[in-house]
Amino acid sequence: MKAVLFDLDGTLIDTAADFVRIIQDMCREESREIVPAELIRTQVSEGARAMVKLVYPELEVTDPILLAHRQRFLDLYGADIAVDTDLFDGMYPLLEALETRSIPWGIVTNKPRWLSESLLAALNLTERCSVLVCPEDVGHTKPHPEPMYLAAKQIEIAPQDCIYVGDHPRDIEAGRAAEMYTILAAYGYLPLEHRDDLAAWRADCIVQSVEELHQCIQALVLKPVLG
Template identity: 35%
Template sequence: MSVHAMALNWPLQPQAVLFDLDGTLADTAGDLGGALNRLRVQRGLAPMPLDLLRPHASAGARGLIAVGLDIHPGHAEYETLRLAFLDAYTHCLSDTTALFDGVAELLDQLEQAGLKWGVVTNKPHRFTIPVMQGLGLDQRSMSTISGDSTAHAKPHPLPLLTACEQLKSDPAATLYVGDDLRDIQAAQAAGTRSAAAAWGYIGHGQDIQDWGADVIAQRPLDLLTVLGLNPR
């Protein structure tokens, strides 16, 4: 069973931390929800409140179209709506997106401790880079892997292994942090340690305790304890 934030027994000295982007490093739900609501308005529907959309934000277009329009992959309209959603999102990538509370301090302390960090997301590259630029992190991240950067996306281990290769970090000495079951599955498959981000977009009906993460972090700065660093 997963344990809450505590120092892990690392087989090697921790070398790097990798983060999921949406719902882990940054709160992007407002902009993703805004794109979905543009589609609803175009169809004569009222915008949905963000608190109803937020739990589905980590699932991107698929999750938001499902909850907002009740249309799923395989439906005749799905692909058209998916492309329309992505087009709408290009116009609001950084309107409200911001780092979660504590993330800026966490990244500062990782860098001060000499730990490398990067991002592994299923978000397409054409969206990942502008969002990272808007957050002021594009030059600080030492590896940024998007959903279309490798032949497979999470939960396949290849994106994480590619990031570890770029960072020159041993997977066993790398922590991956994410707010979705796919993130934990990818970490397990890649042989990294895993932390479930309880502050993220945990979907309705999901029990984070069941994911099998090495630890559950309630807030970003808890990761300092996980890594054996003393919070300053």
């Protein structure tokens, strides 16, 4: 393996605390029942609309009122994108290990580009990230393999020589379709309906922590340099 690509929310970066803060603030403003933090975490990978629907369960996802609340949520998030957000514990040493060996790492996400770029800038990762592929860059988003192929092309490494790490079935499906080595980040924001049978995702490897992820990548990419 010659490169490592990550999903963003719930895989590389632990963004849930900021989503929890905004969603629960919206509940308080509307005098609605506070949505539990753990439930919000399970919806992060489903996008802003799914998280906002937790506050307004009576509204259809296409309802203009819900879409207006979704835009307000995005505006609030964009204004304070990294208040309680950081890389998952142990991820900084992993990225440093990759960089020390000149192994490129990048991101393939379904998060909009303006939010992704703002988040990377807030965490001083912009210059370190070798490639960032967002929905605006492709005609088909994950689980379609097009974003994976584009990321591999931009770093000039064959897809089959790339690792893709993700915490949602669509991540694994996209990686597999592109013939990448797939790693399921079970420490991430696993959707409720898919968390009970992780083997069904058909990932090449399942890790329960960033430490296990580091060990897996160590075996695949970061092999010891012989003196």
